[in-house]
Each structure stands twice: as structure tokens, then as C-alpha cells.
Amino acid sequence: MSIFDKFKAMAELRHELNELNMDPFGVQIDRIISPTEGIIHGQHTILAGTNNYLGLTFDPECIAATRKALEQEGTGTTGSRMANGSYSGHRMLERELANFYGKRDGIVFSTGYLANIGMLSALAGPDDRVLLDADCHASIYDGCRLGGAKAIRFRHNNPEDLAKRMRRLGEHAADTLIIVEGLYSMLGDRALLKEIVDVKREFGGYLLVDEAHSLGVLGEHGCGLAEESGLLADVDFIVGTFSKSLGGAGGFCVSDHPELDLIRYTSRPYIFTASPSPATIATTRQALRMVSTGSHLRKRLHENALHLHTGLKKLGYKLCAEPSPVIAVMFDGKMESLQFWNDLLQLGIYVNLMFPPATPNGSFLIRCSVSAAHTPEQIDTICEAFSKLRITA
Amino acid sequence: MIEYKRILSDICDRLVSLTKGHFEINENTQLVEQLNLDSLKIMELILDVEDHFDISIPVNILREVKTVKDLVKQIEKLSCGEE
Numbered sequence: 001m002s003i004f005d006k007f008k009a010m011a012e013l014r015h016e017l018n019e020l021n022m023d024p025f026g027v028q029i030d031r032i033i034s035p036t037e038g039i040i041h042g043q044h045t046i047l048a049g050t051n052n053y054l055g056l057t058f059d060p061e062c063i064a065a066t067r068k069a070l071e072q073e074g075t076g077t078t079g080s081r082m083a084n085g086s087y088s089g090h091r092m093l094e095r096e097l098a099n100f101y102g103k104r105d106g107i108v109f110s111t112g113y114l115a116n117i118g119m120l121s122a123l124a125g126p127d128d129r130v131l132l133d134a135d136c137h138a139s140i141y142d143g144c145r146l147g148g149a150k151a152i153r154f155r156h157n158n159p160e161d162l163a164k165r166m167r168r169l170g171e172h173a174a175d176t177l178i179i180v181e182g183l184y185s186m187l188g189d190r191a192l193l194k195e196i197v198d199v200k201r202e203f204g205g206y207l208l209v210d211e212a213h214s215l216g217v218l219g220e221h222g223c224g225l226a227e228e229s230g231l232l233a234d235v236d237f238i239v240g241t242f243s244k245s246l247g248g249a250g251g252f253c254v255s256d257h258p259e260l261d262l263i264r265y266t267s268r269p270y271i272f273t274a275s276p277s278p279a280t281i282a283t284t285r286q287a288l289r290m291v292s293t294g295s296h297l298r299k300r301l302h303e304n305a306l307h308l309h310t311g312l313k314k315l316g317y318k319l320c321a322e323p324s325p326v327i328a329v330m331f332d333g334k335m336e337s338l339q340f341w342n343d344l345l346q347l348g349i350y351v352n353l354m355f356p357p358a359t360p361n362g363s364f365l366i367r368c369s370v371s372a373a374h375t376p377e378q379i380d381t382i383c384e385a386f387s388k389l390r391i392t393a
Numbered sequence: 394m395i396e397y398k399r400i401l402s403d404i405c406d407r408l409v410s411l412t413k414g415h416f417e418i419n420e421n422t423q424l425v426e427q428l429n430l431d432s433l434k435i436m437e438l439i440l441d442v443e444d445h446f447d448i449s450i451p452v453n454i455l456r457e458v459k460t461v462k463d464l465v466k467q468i469e470k471l472s473c474g475e476e
Binding site: 129134141144145149150151152153155158164165168342356357361362 | 444451
């Protein structure tokens with residue numbers, strides 16, 4: 001038996017895609033032109049699958065901050081913060097994130113994935129219990145696995161199911177960590193946060209909300225679902241990423257718990273990873289300032305999301321959730337969704353194709369992510385492409 | 394503690410229903426290799442089993458579950474309070 005035998009199913013899928021001359025999971029953007037346009041296969045393409053919700057990747061002030069940091073502080077930190085030291089920017093960003101959320105302190109990780117892995121592997125050890133929404137991101141499952149916690153799932157967005165499982169834990173419920181996401185990345189639906197907080201109030205426990213897709217998107221100041229719901233004080237840990245609305249790379253956690261600082265000394269994914277580069281920190285700090293004053297960007301984003309959602313709904317597509325910047329269209333089978341994804345690309349529209357097991361309920365999804373930087377004309381063009389394919393389907 | 398035989402019978406019934414009666418199922422049946430249950434179907438099964446037996450099944454124990462017997466033994470342990 002070879003160590004490569006486990007890749008057999010993946011090799012077969014890769015072979016199948018090669019035969020079809022399609023590569024939905026390895027798309028190369030030959031040249032990026034703007035937050036919403038690029039050249040793919042030599043063709044000008046509208047990008048509607050990038051999670052660039054506020055369109056800040058080409059913002060002149062973010063670019064200027066990045067350039068200045070590069071020139072003044074160099075290209076990289078060449079090591080981890082524990083072993084090789086923190087730069088002042090790391091700590092300033094942590095303070096700014098804490099202030100942004102009105103929390104006591106913050107901690108920065110090198111990616112969003114590492115933020116979940118780092119927090120959960122340190123917080124939830126083999127004697128701890130975690131109750132996580134079934135549709136939580138892979139990084140949450142992986143963090144629980146690394147820490148060895150007893151991770152128990154509850155049915156997606158089902159507070160009654162959560163309550164039932166909390167009740168089952170008896171005296172352990174009061175020390176259980178509940179995990180949900182602000183905006184679920186696959187379907188674009190929001191956590192029923194108020195009801196989930198009610199469960200926490202009834203049974204005790206701690207609540208972690210991953211706002212990866214809702215930071216910059218929801219709430220008056222763009223903090224996410226917890227702010228929009230008026231429940232920031234009820235959330236023990238807010239985790240997020242810099243790689244979506246903030247247009248950079250990295251992740252964070254903010255909390256009122258003073259023990260957050262001890263994560264720095266107990267979280268292996270924090271300790272043993274190179275820290276974010278000065279350029280990354282500088283662009284993130286600038287983008288964070290723009291998010292907190294960026295209600296005009298959020299307004300445009302939600303107008304665009306509604307525009308696309310309404311357009312696709314009118315065309316009769318089966319949409320997975322109410323309007324949000326993540327709009328997922330459900331398809332019945334693998335080949336149908338694959339062909340549709342490829343046809344959209346031929347028409348100059350790049351979106352995401354999602355297959356099980358990354359999707360809920362074994363569904364096949366064409367997933368669009370809308371940006372504040374999309375023009376109404378671009379949204380119309382996306383709708384026209386869906387319309388053409390609907391007619392020929 | 395729930396009796397092994399009862400758990401086995403209930404699990405087999407559930408698996409027959411989940412696989413639409415396409416397979417003959419016994420203690421030694423392999424969940425993934427023989428029944429072709431993917432991770433999502435196994436997760437659905439676990440949520441149902443938790444409710445049926447009123448127990449909590451941590452997802453981490455599933456790494457040790459290959460056969461119907463493995464699953465039944467884990468449920469038996471969890472039902473008597475072992476973790």
C-alpha cells in the first residue's frame with residue numbers, strides 16, 4: 001500500500017476535469033485589473049467570486065500605506081513574534097481592533113485560518129467541550145481537532161437543537177464553548193445570533209463568533225453580525241480575517257477576557273508561525289479605518305447584493321438564502337453545475353464552484369460574492385450571463 | 394447503559410434506511426468502504442443517533458470508527474457516561 005493511495009479519489013476527479021478541459025479549483029487570473037476585473041484565459045472577465053466585499057484591494061490610501069511600510073520597515077519580519085519580536089505595528093493593530101469592537105484586547109494571527117486554529121487549539125483542550133454549528137468552516141473543525149476538544153455539532157442555525165445538546169451536557173454546559181459564524185460562507189445566511197445568545201444565557205458557556213464574512217459587511221460600523229444584532233457584549237470571542245473586506249491577509253481575535261493575552265504563550269499556531277509583514281499590517285490598519293467610516297461602501301455593497309439577488313431570483317434560479325453579499329445558486333448535480341460554471345467563465349464571469357463535502361447537505365453550488373466596487377452595469381452583465389445560460393439550459 | 398444488542402439493531406435499521414435498503418448490514422460492515430457513506434452522511438447519522446439515544450458524540454471519536462461494530466461500541470461507552 002502506497003502513501004499516495006489515499007489520493008486515488010482526488011486523482012480520479014482531477015483526471016475527469018482534465019478530460020473535460022475544466023479546472024474550477026485551479027483558476028489562474030493572468031492579470032488582475034481592478035477589484036472586480038481580471039484577465040482569465042486571455043479574456044476580460046468580471047470577478048464575482050473573490051470575497052472582496054468592500055473592493056479595497058486597489059484603494060490608493062491602502063496602497064500608499066503598504067508602500068510606506070515596505071520602504072520604512074522592509075519586506076518581512078523573518079520570524080515569529082515570540083522568538084523574533086513584535087513590530088510596533090502588530091501591537092497597534094491589536095489595540096485598534098480591540099477599540100473597533102469595544103473589547104479589552106486583541107491578538108493578530110498570520111491568516112484567518114490560523115486565527116481559528118490558534119484560538120481553538122489553545123482554548124479547547126481534551127477535557128473541554130465545544131458545540132459548533134454543523135456548517136462551520138473547516139478551520140473551526142481543524143482547530144478543535146488540533147486541541148483535542150470534544151467537538152459536538154448542532155444542526156445548522158437551529159437554536160433549539162443547540163439548547164437540546166447543551167441540556168444533554170448537564171453540568172458541563174456552563175463551561176462549553178459555542179461556535180457560530182456571522183455570515184456562513186457557503187450559503188450566505190446569517191447566524192440566528194439573538195436566539196443563540198438566549199441559549200447561552202440559559203445554560204451558561206462561552207460564545208465565539210467567526211465574523212470572517214461579516215466584518216465590514218454588517219453593522220453600523222462594519223463590526224459584523226454581533227454589532228448589527230446589538231449583542232457585542234454577549235460574545236466572548238470574535239474571530240475574523242483581514243483577507244476579505246480588509247483586502248489583505250491575516251486574522252485576529254478580540255475579547256474582554258484578560259486570559260486572551262495567555263493565548264500568545266499557549267497557541268502553537270501563533271507561536272510557531274512567522275508574523276504578518278509590515279506591509280500587511282499597514283494596509284490592514286488603513287483598511288480598518290476605512291471600514292469603520294465606510295457606511296457608503298456598505299450601502300453600495302448591499303445595493304449590489306440586492307440587485308444580483310433580485311435578478312437571479314427573477315430568472316428562476318434556486319437561491320440558498322436571503323440577499324447578502326454571498327449569493328449561492330443551488331444545482332442538482334455535479335456535471336450540471338460544472339458545465340454551468342465553465343459556461344459562465346466563457347461568458348466572462350468568474351464565480352466559485354462548490355462541491356461536497358465543502359458544501360452543506362451535499363449540495364452543488366455556484367457561489368457569487370458581490371463587491372461594493374461592482375458597478376450596476378457589471379451586475380447587469382452577470383445577470384445577462386445567467387439569463388443566457390437559463391435559456392439554453 | 395444501553396444494551397449492545399439494542400444499539401446494534403437500531404443502528405442497522407438506521408443504516409438500512411440511509412442506504413435505501415441497497416446493502417445487507419451486519420456488525421462487520423464498513424461504513425465508508427462498503428456502504429459508501431461520505432462524511433456528510435456519517436455526520437447526519439451521528440446527529441440522529443445522538444437524539445435517538447440521548448447522548449453526545451464528539452466528532453473526534455469518529456476517526457476510530459470504521460465498522461458498524463466500532464460505532465455501536467462507542468455508543469455503548471458514551472451511554473454509560475464514559476468519554
